[in-house]
Amino acid sequence: MSYDQCNDVFLGLDLSTQQLKIIATDEQLNHIETFNVEFDKKYSEKYGIKKGVVVNDETGEVLSPVAMWLDSLDYVFTEMKKKGFPFEKVKGISGSGQQHGSVYWAENANERLQNLDENHSLSEQLADALAFPLSPNWQDHSTGKEIADFERAVGGPEELAQITGSRAHYRFTGLQIRKLASRSNKNVYRKTTRVSLVSSFVASVLLGSITNIEQAEACGMNLYDVQKGDYDDNLLSLAAGVHPEIDGASQSDKENGIRELKKKLGNIEPISYKASGSISPYFCKRYGFSNHTKIYSFTGDNLATIISLPLSPNDILLSLGTSTTVLLITENYIPSSQYHLFKHPTMRSHYMGMICYCNGALARERIRDEVNKKYGLEKGSWDKFDELLDSSKSFNEELGIYFPLGEIVPNALAQYKRSRLDSEYNIVDVESWDPEEDVSSIVESQSLSCRMRAGPMLSGSNLNNNSSNSEYDKIYEDLHKKFGSIYTDGKEQTKASLTSRPHKVFFVGGASKNNSIVKKMGSIMGPSDGNYRVEIPDACALGGAYKASWSFHCEKENKWVDYDVYINEHFDFGDVESLNTQDNWIGYFEGMGMLSKMEQSLKHT
Structure with missing residues (x-):
């Protein structure tokens, strides 16, 4: 142009x-x-x-x-x-x-x-x-x-x-x-x-x-x-x-x-x-x-990044780079020492939540390399990793935590932890298992951590979903019966936080190009209005240009125009790809209970 x-x-x-x-x-x-x-x-x-x-x-x-x-x-x-x-x-x-x-x-x-x-x-x-x-x-x-x-x-x-x-x-x-x-x-x-x-x-x-x-x-x-x-x-x-x-x-x-x-x-x-x-x-x-x-x-x-996309309240931007970053828009001020809350730069009465993890791509790449080593495959190939991940359907009562580097969220030392659930829902630590089992386990634990920690900030967002309140009551009661109270970073999760789900999830960053990873993560995050993939290589500068355009428009109209409405009216959605993902949101409640208990036994700094 x-x-x-x-x-x-x-x-x-x-x-x-x-x-x-x-x-x-x-x-x-x-x-x-x-x-x-x-x-x-x-x-x-x-x-x-x-x-x-x-x-x-x-x-x-x-x-x-x-x-x-x-x-x-x-x-x-x-x-x-x-x-x-x-x-x-x-x-x-x-x-x-x-x-x-x-x-x-x-x-x-x-x-x-x-x-x-x-x-x-x-x-x-x-x-x-x-x-x-x-x-x-x-x-x-x-x-x-x-x-x-x-x-x-x-x-x-x-x-x-x-x-x-x-x-x-x-x-x-x-x-x-x-x-x-x-x-x-x-x-x-x-x-x-x-x-x-x-x-x-x-x-x-x-x-x-x-x-x-x-x-x-x-x-x-x-x-x-x-x-x-x-x-x-x-x-x-x-x-x-x-x-x-x-x-x-x-x-x-x-x-x-x-x-x-x-x-x-x-x-x-x-x-x-x-x-x-x-x-x-x-x-x-x-x-x-x-x-x-x-x-x-x-x-x-980071604030400019979140306004570079047509994000509405309770939407999540999930950046899958060397580290993993979760950005979301919320009306809830529910702070935690494990994440950040800022006022939203263009939406009154809203906040930007931000969760930053150290162990993102590096941890997944180490599992990929172990799998490739076992099968004698090229070190950097994702083919076998993706094949194994695609064949994993839902939560199979085992989970791993993979921190090759000391982690920020939760605040823990570098360590690996693998566990299974027994028939009484006790968590049994496992010294090791086949590298094939690590493939689904690492993507599941990373996704569940994002889901659990975003939950309090998204509390109340389940009101727009199709599930009835009685169904949420039963899910929460079953979870509580199996695992007791669920804690994240020392704070007890509520029914509202555990049963909240985002409206939309936008995947960006290097690993967002991997269909198997984003589809698995999307199925666990369970947004009510779909998972999407988009490339925003110049997000910070672009967010600034959008902010200038919106501001100029409001001044010309001499009135406040909601930013999300303005962006949705003008944004070119041709660059946004809708992902066809299976919804396994309900199937991973046990995973949240298990991850919560496993994190409590980690070696902390």
Whole structure:
């Protein structure tokens, strides 16, 4: 498609760890063109990076040069200009940044942003507008002490998840701020006048003034009380290094520290379609943008991913990469230390749930290799694995847990565990069995873990299914009779959570191309409205472009249009493949009971 055929163009930017990507779409959400720069290819010598970051193995610090991001913006826009890109047609820009990363502005930042000279590069003019030239990356592991402090301050990981939607994580912004303010570089913290997330940093540069952090992104800081819709003062005092119990600060120091950090962070931008402002004159003069081009709030990369597909409430996006990631939309705020809950970036009164597993493709590949070794087959072939998986019909009262790496969910050491049910529904551990039995067992246990942990967030979704309440009562009673109470990550599952099922499941990522795996997983997940497969290679940038298009449409109509309705009306469903899967949802209730009991006996960290 050419630009001549469209009146309005929207840009979605994604500033990830290793590249900046920009996608152009038209008013009907059609993809027109993609532009990008890979940081290692362009900037490895200038900034001393490898895979987009600077690593200190001794401290666990993983950092990104902020000036490199500024250079990348200028570079990609320059390349677009050389190709004759019609900047004047761009009506709106939104996008995403790597979540949790932070940028520290100096006192003169707004003055520099508001007076940019189009004859000089961004990095030249903004280098001294930064109090700190580097941004902590999501891979950073230098905040172990801060994890302990944050959990101690509120009473533990579950209590922290209840407030902020997540337990403490190395990469979360609040911990990075505390590390800076209390031990690693107090002088930088003092010089910092504003803190941006990576997403709001990009939006600020485009606007020519520092803009606020978007509400959904704020949930990835371990500072924001999700239900209250405001920062938590106790956690702010901790991040600022003035917590009375942990830092020994006086009440006066605590109050001053909270006030100072709130000023540095700025207000939270509520979920909205309204523009943050128009693009900076720098970009109009240097590249040819219209001064009417609107900048809409940027969000985090996972949040942008979930808005790149036509997902409605109680739909699941299941990404089958090296790790497995479950993203879902829910109205239920039922937090857990084992997953994340964020405000949804475009749907009011909704949340994005996210469950991240370490052991995804790697674990399955090890089973595949064992099978191929036994049959003398080529190591990387999936043929025998798929044949065995296709021949497995339903739950056969045996299950395995396969963690070649230490697992995040549940929090457990690297280990393998194989078990069978006896006639009394006791779980009997098995030292080993034939590799053929591992094939169905690993796909089943991975699917059941996703299903069980998504259950509380989907509670109530069974109301739209065909099964009667009496049938759910009987299923739950039978399960309880056989296994007793069912626990996941220390929390008891309810009838509503165990009998909930998603409306739709969308499979993406490398293993989604394997028909046998996705059909088996889909049959266990049991969505009421079908399983689907779709490729979204540029999901974060695409989600940004869609967000800009939706926002512009709402502003033009001067009213809120539900995002899922807007996307479903405009999305090209020709790219979505419906999967013909057998529904074995009811047949795997015993599997959930068995997995729950097996997890309780794992070796934990």
